[in-house]
Amino acid sequence: MITPILKNYIYSYKNFDAPKQTHKVSESGNNVFDWDKLPSYKYYNYQISFGCSKEEEIKKYLKNKRKNLNRQHISYKNINLYNLNKLEGIQQDIDVFKGLSMRQIKFLAQHSTEFVLQRGCHNMCAHCYASAMPPSYQKSPDKINKIDFKDFEKLYYGFKELNKRLGFSIFKNSKNEYNTLFHDADSSTIFLQDDKGKVYDYLDLSKMVHELTDKIVLFDTAGWNIQDKKTQERMEKLVQKAASSDEYDFMEFNISTNPFHALNHLALRHLKNGNYEQYQKFRDIYTTRMANVLFTFTPLIEKEKVNLLVRALPNETRNAAGYREDDLLMLYSEVFIKLLQLYEQDYESGARKVIKDKEQIDKNLDYLNKGLKSVDKTMGINGRLANIVTDKKIHAYKKTKARTYKEPQKAVQLFPDGIIDVNGKFYITNWYECYPTDVQLNYCNKDKKTADINPSLNEKIVTSDMLDI
Numbered sequence: 001m002i003t004p005i006l007k008n009y010i011y012s013y014k015n016f017d018a019p020k021q022t023h024k025v026s027e028s029g030n031n032v033f034d035w036d037k038l039p040s041y042k043y044y045n046y047q048i049s050f051g052c053s054k055e056e057e058i059k060k061y062l063k064n065k066r067k068n069l070n071r072q073h074i075s076y077k078n079i080n081l082y083n084l085n086k087l088e089g090i091q092q093d094i095d096v097f098k099g100l101s102m103r104q105i106k107f108l109a110q111h112s113t114e115f116v117l118q119r120g121c122h123n124m125c126a127h128c129y130a131s132a133m134p135p136s137y138q139k140s141p142d143k144i145n146k147i148d149f150k151d152f153e154k155l156y157y158g159f160k161e162l163n164k165r166l167g168f169s170i171f172k173n174s175k176n177e178y179n180t181l182f183h184d185a186d187s188s189t190i191f192l193q194d195d196k197g198k199v200y201d202y203l204d205l206s207k208m209v210h211e212l213t214d215k216i217v218l219f220d221t222a223g224w225n226i227q228d229k230k231t232q233e234r235m236e237k238l239v240q241k242a243a244s245s246d247e248y249d250f251m252e253f254n255i256s257t258n259p260f261h262a263l264n265h266l267a268l269r270h271l272k273n274g275n276y277e278q279y280q281k282f283r284d285i286y287t288t289r290m291a292n293v294l295f296t297f298t299p300l301i302e303k304e305k306v307n308l309l310v311r312a313l314p315n316e317t318r319n320a321a322g323y324r325e326d327d328l329l330m331l332y333s334e335v336f337i338k339l340l341q342l343y344e345q346d347y348e349s350g351a352r353k354v355i356k357d358k359e360q361i362d363k364n365l366d367y368l369n370k371g372l373k374s375v376d377k378t379m380g381i382n383g384r385l386a387n388i389v390t391d392k393k394i395h396a397y398k399k400t401k402a403r404t405y406k407e408p409q410k411a412v413q414l415f416p417d418g419i420i421d422v423n424g425k426f427y428i429t430n431w432y433e434c435y436p437t438d439v440q441l442n443y444c445n446k447d448k449k450t451a452d453i454n455p456s457l458n459e460k461i462v463t464s465d466m467l468d469i
């Protein structure tokens with residue numbers, strides 16, 4: 001359930017020094033926008049009045065259109081109901097949209113699923129649709145793997161200003177229902193820092209994105225190294241913050257224990273080679289790690305805000321022992337046994353960090369067990385997973401092939417999702433393949449390279465003349 005908490009919400013930047021305001025919003029004439037119903041914004045130099053006569057023309061068009069829609073009892077908050085030719089120019093002087101037409105901006109907004117803040121992941125899961133590699137992979141001076149905070153601000157204030165000028169969010173009625181702040185990174189590693197050193201955690205950044213789009217924002221983690229004290233501390237704080245108020249009810253927390261994780265994958269390789277000792281060693285490291293993740297997320301588990309991502313291959317898949325549904329359930333039972341030990345230890349030692357009352361233990365484990373009822377077996381067999389799955393008869397394999405198109409024009413029609421990379425480049429995807437587009441936000445880092453976008457990035461580009469909007 002998404003709480004529309006941000007309808008009247010003012011994002012508070014207590015320690016944020018605003019750049020000098022260079023222009024004031026034009027307040028002359030009749031204000032046709034229903035400003036009062038919008039959040040109050042602070043205006044920085046992204047807020048610049050757009051050309052006078054054009055501004056009046058657009059305001060008049062919006063006013064009449066809105067009246068017309070109101071008369072028909074149709075919500076005016078839907079960009080699809082507007083003639084983009086008549087709106088062209090409304091984006092003028094918003095720095096992040098420099099060089100982009102309204103058709104391009106609408107295309108991006110309506111497909112924008114992933115507002116990517118960081119690239120790269122150490123988990124190296126074999127089923128990773130994005131074929132994520134560690135952030136340091138192919139490091140070079142002209143390559144970035146993290147968004148500059150200034151670019152995130154540009155994006156945030158740019159869309160905020162555009163929404164204000166429109167009188168509604170351009171993200172309304174878009175093709176997708178949720179947002180993420182990642183493409184190929186684990187959420188536990190994502191945070192940003194401004195040039196004054198102020199740190200914005202995943203919740204702060206999600207709140208800003210939610211304010212623009214009013215959608216659920218996902219936090220997905222496949223865990224972190226138990227020795228990584230910084231991440232452990234960051235996650236404990238984040239869980240505490242999210243669990244202690246309903247301010248973050250728009251968030252969905254997903255934890256993935258999966259047989260494809262690099263550690264379990266390594267354990268299975270040792271098992272295949274008959275090295276049981278090494279199998280046990282890596283299996284133990286992995287299950288201990290995931291039990292710690294669930295222990296850390298317990299305050300949110302108790303609020304039933306945590307989902308388990310349970311993905312495996314169908315039991316009938318040939319030559320894939322260790323990665324099938326029954327193997328996944330076995331893996332989870334090992335993790336739950338370790339979690340039970342952590343809970344009992346926490347309670348009985350008197351530490352009571354997360355378990356204050358013994359009844360909680362059964363309740364939490366029951367809740368997590370329920371999450372195992374439906375295992376997702378629909379994942380795309382591409383990238384690294386294609387090396388494991390050789391059984392072309394299974395449904396998942398056939399489906400992957402059926403879900404790929406070789407025409408960018410078709411992709412424009414059929415692909416619901418999109419990825420805004422850390423350099424502002426925009427891609428569309430159906431999670432089986434991706435297309436680059438000629439749309440790029442005007443980020444400071446727009447000329448920097450990033451790691452390749454996956455899955456299956458096509459060479460052909462979606463160009464703006466293909467857009468049917």
Ligand code: SF4
Binds near residue numbers: 132
């Ligand atoms: S945690 Fe997610 S992004 Fe990282 S490798 Fe696994 S599936 Fe890919």
